[in-house]
Structures are given as C-alpha cells and as structure tokens.
Amino acid sequence: MSDVKISAADVKKLRDATGSGMMDCKKALTESGGDFDGAIEYLRKKGQKMAGKRADREAKEGVVIALTSDNKEKGIVVRLGCETDFVAKNEDFVNMAKEFANIALENMPASVEDLNALPYKDGLTIAKKIEEYTGVIGEKIEISKYANLEANGGQVVPYIHMGYRAGVIVAMNKDNADFTDAGKDVAMQVAAMRPLALDKGNVDPSIVEKEIEIGKDIARQEGKPEAIIEKIAMGKLNKFYKDNTLMNQQFVKDSSMTVASYLQSKDKDLTITNFKHIELG
Numbered sequence: 001m002s003d004v005k006i007s008a009a010d011v012k013k014l015r016d017a018t019g020s021g022m023m024d025c026k027k028a029l030t031e032s033g034g035d036f037d038g039a040i041e042y043l044r045k046k047g048q049k050m051a052g053k054r055a056d057r058e059a060k061e062g063v064v065i066a067l068t069s070d071n072k073e074k075g076i077v078v079r080l081g082c083e084t085d086f087v088a089k090n091e092d093f094v095n096m097a098k099e100f101a102n103i104a105l106e107n108m109p110a111s112v113e114d115l116n117a118l119p120y121k122d123g124l125t126i127a128k129k130i131e132e133y134t135g136v137i138g139e140k141i142e143i144s145k146y147a148n149l150e151a152n153g154g155q156v157v158p159y160i161h162m163g164y165r166a167g168v169i170v171a172m173n174k175d176n177a178d179f180t181d182a183g184k185d186v187a188m189q190v191a192a193m194r195p196l197a198l199d200k201g202n203v204d205p206s207i208v209e210k211e212i213e214i215g216k217d218i219a220r221q222e223g224k225p226e227a228i229i230e231k232i233a234m235g236k237l238n239k240f241y242k243d244n245t246l247m248n249q250q251f252v253k254d255s256s257m258t259v260a261s262y263l264q265s266k267d268k269d270l271t272i273t274n275f276k277h278i279e280l281g
Contacts, residue, residue: 058140079279186262215236
C-alpha cells in the first residue's frame with residue numbers, strides 16, 4: 001500500500017466523478033498511489049467483481065422511463081432494474097435511468113443488447129457504466145426490458161405510471177396535437193388494464209387456439225350439448241377479446257364506450273396503431 005497522502009479534495013473529486021462513497025474513494029486513491037485514473041480503474045474493477053457476485057440475483061425493483069422526441073415522431077420505454085425499493089428511489093439512480101433513456105431515444109437501438117453497447121460518457125458504454133454503478137450501490141443493476149415505436153406519420157405519446165413503476169408509449173395514426181390528450185388517456189388505459197394485444201388480429205394464434213379449447217372444455221364440463229359447444233367457445237373467445245385487446249376493452253374513464261369508440265368520438269378515423277408497455281416485477 002502506498003504511503004502517499006490523500007487529500008480530502010482528491011477524495012471529493014473522485015466521488016464527484018464516480019458517485020462512489022467517500023471511504024471507497026479514499027481506498028481507491030490509496031491503492032492507486034494517488035493516481036486519479038488508476039483510482040477510477042480500481043473502482044470499475046470493484047464494480048465488475050460486484051456485478052459477477054450478484055449476477056444470479058433478481059432485480060425486480062427499479063424505474064421505468066417512457067420518452068418521446070420533441071416532434072413526437074418516435075418514442076422509447078426502458079426499465080432499469082435493481083434489487084430494492086431503497087435504491088429505486090435514489091435520485092442518482094433515477095437520473096441515470098433517464099440518461100440511458102435519452103441515449104436510447106437518440107439512437108433507437110433494436111434490442112437491450114444494442115442499448116447496452118451504446119456509448120455513455122467518459123469512454124464507457126452503458127453496460128460498463130452499469131457495472132461501475134453496481135460497485136457504488138452494491139446491488140444488481142440491469143436494463144432488463146426496452147422497446148421503441150415510430151409514428152410513421154402520426155404521433156407517439158408517453159405515460160409513466162405510479163412513480164416510475166410502469167411506462168407506456170402508444171402510436172396514433174394522426175399527428176394533430178389536439179389528439180395528444182386522447183393518446184395519454186389510452187396510454188393510461190394500457191397501464192391500468194394490461195392488454196395482451198392491440199386488436200383481435202394481433203393476438204398470437206396459439207393463444208386463440210388455447211382459449212377456444214378452454215371454452216369447449218368448460219362447456220362440456222357444464223353438460224352443454226355437443227352441437228352448441230363450438231358456438232359457446234366462440235362466445236367465450238369474444239369475451240376474451242373484450243377483456244384483453246386494447247381496442248375492444250371498455251374505456252376506463254367511461255365504461256359506456258370501448259377504447260376504439262372513445263377514439264372515434266374524437267375523430268372518426270383516429271386509432272392506435274401500436275403500443276408498448278413495460279412494468280416492474
């Protein structure tokens with residue numbers, strides 16, 4: 001260990017640069033003989049070691065950030081996970097998640113892996129920054145989910161639900177600013193009702209097949225005649241669509257309308273073309 005004297009100013013400078021605790025910064029400077037870059041490298045290696053130790057932990061807490069560009073032509077939603085609610089409420093953690101979200105919005109990567117590979121700052125990728133911050137926080141941290149949308153002539157509207165616990169982006173087919181509030185209403189609907197798909201035609205065929213078979217089994221168990229089993233199953237399938245597809249759900253703000261009819265009340269041609277929903281857990 002070096003006998004070099006470490007000043008409080010040096011410790012503060014390293015803390016400001018890395019976010020690490022005062023004692024960790026002092027130790028890093030001591031171990032590196034007072035070399036600032038060496039101390040940063042020491043802390044990064046500590047983060048790598050910590051990340052390896054906690055790789056099998058679950059990061060179910062965290063924050064979800066939804067953002068759109070100023071012109072509303074594109075949007076992203078990203079989940080930065082951690083292990084505890086205490087860390088999730090840390091201002092530095094939330095701000096880092098916002099920085100990652102802005103990088104995602106600027107670059108529109110295709111996947112979580114591509115997002116992690118993007119440059120952050122100070123020569124680090126996002127993945128390396130997460131490793132470094134793992135050493136600071138002492139918990140597993142990861143970008144666990146990410147999605148994006150482009151408007152294609154319409155607009156993308158974001159919504160963040162319940163203190164960053166869920167995020168939604170919806171793409172509308174019209175870019176008129178008068179419809180932005182309607183888009184937010186629908187994004188809130190997605191967060192509250194968790195639809196599986198946009199409309200009937202967007203449901204995975206394997207799910208449709210499974211629901212039909214479930215409907216038939218229930219009808220048979222109830223002793224219904226075989227001649228009407230298929231009809232009963234299709235009726236249950238239609239109920240499934242009403243509960244689980246966005247455009248057919250009852251609108252939460254006015255149960256007399258579906259989401260589709262709510263949008264049509266704003267403009268006869270207004271619709272949602274896609275949505276993405278990410279939540280914690």
